[in-house]
Amino acid sequence: MQKPVRIAPSILSADFSKLGEEVRAIDAAGCDYVHIDVMDGHFVPNITIGPDVVKSLRPHTQKIFDVHLMVAPVDSYIQAFADAGSDIITVHAESGPHVHRTLQMIKATGKKAGLSFNPGTPLDCLDYLIDMLDLILVMSVNPGFGGQSFIPSQLKKIEEARRRIDVSGREIDLQVDGGVNMETAPQVITAGADLLVAGSATFKGGPDQYATNMKALRGES
Ligand SMILES: O=C(CO)[C@H](O)[C@H](O)COP(=O)(O)O
Helix, strand or coil: CCCCCCEEHHHCCCCCCHHHHEEEEEHHCCCEEEEEEEEECCCCCCCCCHHHHHHHHHHCCCEEEEEEEECCCHHHHHHHHHHCCCCCCEEEECCCCCHHHHHHHHHHHHCEEEEECCCCCCCHHHHHHHHHCEEEEEECCCCCCCCCCCCCHHHHHHHHHHHHHHHCCCCCCEEEEECCCCCHHHHHHCCCCCEEECCHHHHHHCCCHHHHHHHHHHHCC
16 A cells, blocks of 8 residues: 655765765654665766765664665675665665575565666566565666656556555555656656655755755645
8 A cells, every 4th residue: 555655865965075964954854764875886887885884874863774775796785784774775676686585685684675676677576576575666767876857657667566566465665766856756656656765856955945845745835
């Protein structure tokens, strides 16, 4: 069942020179999760942050750390991100040939497990993996950079993911990430998403705007 809409600001769009302050600001402004994009310069053409940064941010908020690993191969990093204070660890369906094992590794750490799908990847593997999942992430841009345009073909995939979650009867967040803004959020929510990652749309205008921006994304203003 679709849950109330929640917002997970991607700190990719925060001011990296004061990340702790930015995390406290989105917390105070009412974010639900803190979305942390980890990029390895191999699976995606960008490099961002590692487990030490996640660990250093942990004392700044009690909010859920939703850590999106755009990393391949990823298995050897799971424990480090779990130890750093992640609450949800999301890996990509494309990150290796043994995704089932990777999800087992996440579950073994005691953390929640998410599975992400690039725009060109079908959801078929959910036939065999959905019982292991706490979160499904539909990427609505090709991962690697913030500030890209939403890919409309992903609306159909969000609808399909919603159908699969409802049939499973499990409590699984349906997250959408990439180009989610005031214009695209209503379409994404109508398609069935209940957890919106928003980088540019949350952080635009500076800290005074964060609460207003997130309310608008939830459709509250
Ligand atoms: O995972 C990501 C890119 O790979 C980012 O989370 C995503 O692009 C969010 O940025 P924006 O809201 O600015 O589109």
